[in-house]
Amino acid sequence: MPDPIFLPASPSEAIPISRHPSLRDRLGPVPNGHTSAPDTGLASVLAEQVEAHISAARDVTALLPAVEAAADLLIEAFTRGGTLYTLGNGGSAADAQHLTGELVGHYKRDRRPLPAVTLTTDATVMTCIANDYSYEDVFARQIRALARAGDVVAAFTTSGNSPNVVSALEAAQTNGAVTVLFGGGDGGDAARFADRLLLAPSSETPRIQEIHTLMLHMISEKVDAWAAA
Secondary structure: OOOOEEOOOOHHHOEEHHHOHHHHHHHOOOHHHOOOOOOOOHHHHHHHHHHHHHHHHHHHHHHHHHHHHHHHHHHHHHHOOOOEEEEEOOHHHHHHHHHHHHHHOOOOOOOOOOOEEEOOOOHHHHHHHHHHOOHHHOOHHHHHHHOOOOOEEEEEOOOOOOHHHHHHHHHHHHOOOEEEEEEEOOOHHHHHHOOEEEEEOOOOHHHHHHHHHHHHHHHHHHHHHHHHO
16 A cells, blocks of 8 residues: 655645654554554543533533423413524524424424524525624514514523624513523623523533533423423
């Protein structure tokens, strides 16, 4: 088998990795034409990630009453004909869509669909507002147009300080909707406009997002069972 190729900026300068001095010293000998992996301590790093996740998940036990209350809030809203609006940025946008998918589709049971909308999914509306106004307004303007008393607005944020999330929750309260914050730490600025707080017991973004998934699944479990009854 030929030597692996080291690819620098210019393909014409490519040389076999086994003859590249700086990499050869780091990677060690090349048995049977295969490059040995450097010892980076990756296994230890991954183990730390697992332990951090387990620790955060264990601490969610203290949040079970708040999680159940959020599920009951959604059940009450759906019973009265209300709609859930979800939002977030980046990975939190994915979490917002995840919760909506569990409700409009289903979690575990074949049951009626529930009214939920994620405000990040209409690219035309998002880019129109961002272009004509500002990115800070992309959620708040939609909330002012759509959310009413009896509705629920759920925001996902790891920092709690994203201006567009803060302004969205403020607009929701102004319109009479009930607000739920999936956050972390102390909830940041967004906590000021949250009627219900679901704060992951961590200050690390990966752990917060992992706990958000756990909490939205627990909420989906109770709402799913109610809707299927």
